[in-house]
Amino acid sequence: MFSLRNxxxxxxxxxxxxxQNIITFIATDPIDRTVYFTPSAGVTGPDPIxxxxxxxxxxxxxxxxxxxxxxxxxxxxxxxxxxxxxxxQGWGGMTYFDVSAIVNPNDVDxxxxxxxxxxxxxxxxGCDPFPCNNAYYLPDDVQTKTTEQTKLIVTLGSGKSSTAxxxxxxxSNNGRxxxxxxxxxxx
Numbered sequence: 001m002f003s004l005r006n007x008x009x010x011x012x013x014x015x016x017x018x019x020q021n022i023i024t025f026i027a028t029d030p031i032d033r034t035v036y037f038t039p040s041a042g043v044t045g046p047d048p049i050x051x052x053x054x055x056x057x058x059x060x061x062x063x064x065x066x067x068x069x070x071x072x073x074x075x076x077x078x079x080x081x082x083x084x085x086x087x088x089q090g091w092g093g094m095t096y097f098d099v100s101a102i103v104n105p106n107d108v109d110x111x112x113x114x115x116x117x118x119x120x121x122x123x124x125x126g127c128d129p130f131p132c133n134n135a136y137y138l139p140d141d142v143q144t145k146t147t148e149q150t151k152l153i154v155t156l157g158s159g160k161s162s163t164a165x166x167x168x169x170x171x172s173n174n175g176r177x178x179x180x181x182x183x184x185x186x187x
Contacts, residue, residue: 021061021088021095022151023069024117025051028159032074033110035059035156039067051156064089068100071110071156081107082126082135084114084154085144097152098144099126100136109158116149123147128160 025035030053037059039045044062051057051071068083083100090096099114101107108130115124123145126135136143 020150021063021065022058022117023061023084023086023154024056024058024151025049025069025071025154025156026056027051027053027156028112029109029157030054031109031157033071033156034074034078035069035071036078036080037067037069038080039065043067053157061086061088066090069111069154070103070107073110080104082111082130084111086114086152088150094146094148095150095152096144096146097125098136099134101130102136102139105131105137110156111154112157113153113155115145115153116147117151117153119147119149122149126155128155129158 027033032050032052034048034050036048037045043064043066045065045067046059046061049057049059066087068085070080070083072078072081081104083103085098085100087096095116097114099111108127111126112128112130113124113126116122124134125143125145126132131137134143
């Protein structure tokens, strides 16, 4: 039998386990950048944000967000370049993410690295500096990373990230790579 007390407890528990999907964009140099979001069809994405030089901004995403983000330096034309791709609550409830150089591999000073915020020693996607073997260059590359975390970091700019320096980007313990179709929600 359901009581009001049991229902309230169940609702409180459900609210506590619902994932809060956040990407923190961190500028590692003095250049202001606008970050644009491209959600997949039928998915709601955030409005563009401006990350000030050496600044950081948290952006919250809806549950199940699938899409990407790219950055444009102040004064540059708005054209997609290096992409930070993500699928929150993807197959198996995991977060799938990668840095993709497919659109413009020459865009090496905007999106640089992408990694879980709350889990040291977890996988990193991207390069610091470009090029490296830890980003997507071809559509059939197997470079998508997975994590149970729902808070990610994306570094922007040509400077070094103090957090990224503590991680070995080319480590053999850089997480399991999975096919790109998982970040695109094609299970």
